[in-house]
Amino acid sequence: MxxxxxxxxxxxxxxxxxxxxxxxxxxxxxxxxxxxxxxxxxxxxxxxxxxxxxxxxxxxxxxxxxxxxxxxxxxxxxxxxxxxxxxxxxxxxxxxxxxxxxxxxxxxxxxxxxxxxxxxxxxxxxxxxxxxxxxxxxxxxxxxxxxxxxxxxxxxxxxxxxxxxxxxxxxxxxxxxxxxxxxxxFDRTAAATTTDVVRLHLASHGPSSRHDIAWWAGVPLRVVDEALDGLDVIGEDGPDGRTYLDLPGSPPPRDLPGARLLPEFDALMCGYDPPARERFADPAHLTRLWSGANGLVMPPLLVDGRITGYWRANGSARRRPLEVTWFARTRRPRRDELDEPVAALEAVLGITVSSVTITRELV
Incomplete structure (x- = not known):
């Protein structure tokens, strides 16, 4: 299938x-x-x-x-x-x-x-x-x-x-x-090869198409193809007609219930060729998050393993309000689901979130 x-x-x-x-x-x-x-x-x-x-x-x-x-x-x-x-x-x-x-x-x-x-x-x-x-x-x-x-x-x-x-x-x-x-x-730890490049991408982001690997690494498809010749991989057909490659013994899939506050340029977007980012988000939502005019990305909101909005905690003060925006026709994050992400944000940036607002946006 x-x-x-x-x-x-x-x-x-x-x-x-x-x-x-x-x-x-x-x-x-x-x-x-x-x-x-x-x-x-x-x-x-x-x-x-x-x-x-x-x-x-x-x-x-x-x-x-x-x-x-x-x-x-x-x-x-x-x-x-x-x-x-x-x-x-x-x-x-x-x-x-x-x-x-x-x-x-x-x-x-x-x-x-x-x-x-x-x-x-x-x-x-x-x-x-x-x-x-x-x-x-x-x-x-x-x-x-x-x-x-x-x-x-x-x-x-x-x-x-x-x-x-x-x-x-x-x-x-x-x-x-x-x-x-x-x-x-930078003192390199060891000499690396193109096979190492492909292996790293698959280990971090797989299963991936050869187009995903080439986009992420910024190399031509022929380089990926040559590296794949020396690598043991498993291939399956994907939803877009491309073959998706993976390393043997990779971890089984997992669900990710609840809400997470992701950073700008998160790997769930930047690890893949743009058309293949549909695994995590609706194309219209990705267009809203990623501005083609200036190349900036709004920090994504992840709900149940899908990118369904964005968030802001603007300013440089130690106390900041948090604004969470979810896209219409996706699941609204519950306020209690944001408790752990807010605590994680406070701990890693050393700030205090003074308030949390949740707003719907039509896309």
Whole structure:
């Protein structure tokens, strides 16, 4: 009969919401890399999956280097275990480096030398401006005709966006803030391969189509196909006519009753090719959550394993109101179902929720 969207969702929920209680490093390793260009997303993602996670625990894991954050696949920012970050670095090399070579107008060999130079320079923490100036100086010496590309446009991000650096807040311990970062070279735990990239995606998000893997990793389909040739996988037909692949011995599907407050760019959306996100949400609801104009995403509301709305706790004060919005023709979250998510939010951000309002929105 094949897999339905509900089947696919159940299998993915078993990976993204483990039943076990895990500390922060083990939790991040278990669920896989989290997209965190919004810095608080790592905090919120862990709180939604492991209620009781505290701000101090996440901060300590970052400070100790047992979880790391930096610009990797698709040019986005991810938080991951060091082992998984090495895999992301390989996916970034395949998916992003050809683009950077085109942007700068350099050869592949020159790009390798440039990145090696950047990583040697960033053996200590560097600001984005220091990295940009290093990039400009290197190009002035080795490829003068391309120097202008590093001064303007996307080229100015190359020095810290190639997957070889990690970042931390420049101002101190507020890892959940959007303040200025500094960057340092990431010491890879081991060499990774494209097979490792595919295996990581399936372990974190499967079952997945080859299109899901390619979109998530930011690599061409041919790269995925070549990696799959060396990997033992199981395939079943999906609801959209695509074949969905999984690793042998993967966990059985699970239900996820109740409500959760997910972060922006949560894996339930960003782990999949856009058409396949229907496993977790109605397409019209996804369009409402994800603005094509500015690329921003409203933090999703998850009810009974489906994305059915969004939430806000705006401001920087320690006391903030929480506004929860649910979409018409979906199940309204009960107020008591929000008690645990609210407590999880308070613990992981170190805030107090002063009030909770629940509003319906027509979509």
């Amino acid at each position: 094949g897999l339905s969207w509900d089947d696919l969702a159940g299998h993915a929920l078993a990976r993204q919401f483990p039943a076990a209680t895990l500390d922060v490093p083990d939790a991040v390793a278990a669920i896989g890399p989290m997209q965190t260009q919004t810095a608080r997303s790592a905090f919120l993602g862990l709180a939604a999956r492991f209620p009781g996670t505290t701000h101090a625990q996440v901060t300590e894991a970052y400070d100790d280097g047992v979880i790391v954050r930096g610009s990797t696949i698709r040019g986005t920012v991810h938080t991951a275990s060091p082992g998984h970050y090495s895999v992301l670095a390989e996916a970034t090399r395949i998916g992003q480096h050809p683009r950077w070579a085109r942007v700068l107008g350099v050869t592949d060999e020159q790009l390798v030398d440039l990145f090696s130079s950047v990583e040697a320079y960033a053996r200590e923490w560097r600001t984005p401006e220091e990295l940009r100036l290093h990039l400009v100086d290197w190009l002035a010496e080795h490829s003068p005709a391309t120097r202008d590309a590093a001064e303007e446009g996307p080229g100015r991000y190359l020095a810290f966006g190639h997957g070889g650096l990690v970042r931390r807040p420049a101002s101190g311990d507020r890892w959940e803030g959007q303040g200025k970062p500094v960057y340092r070279t």
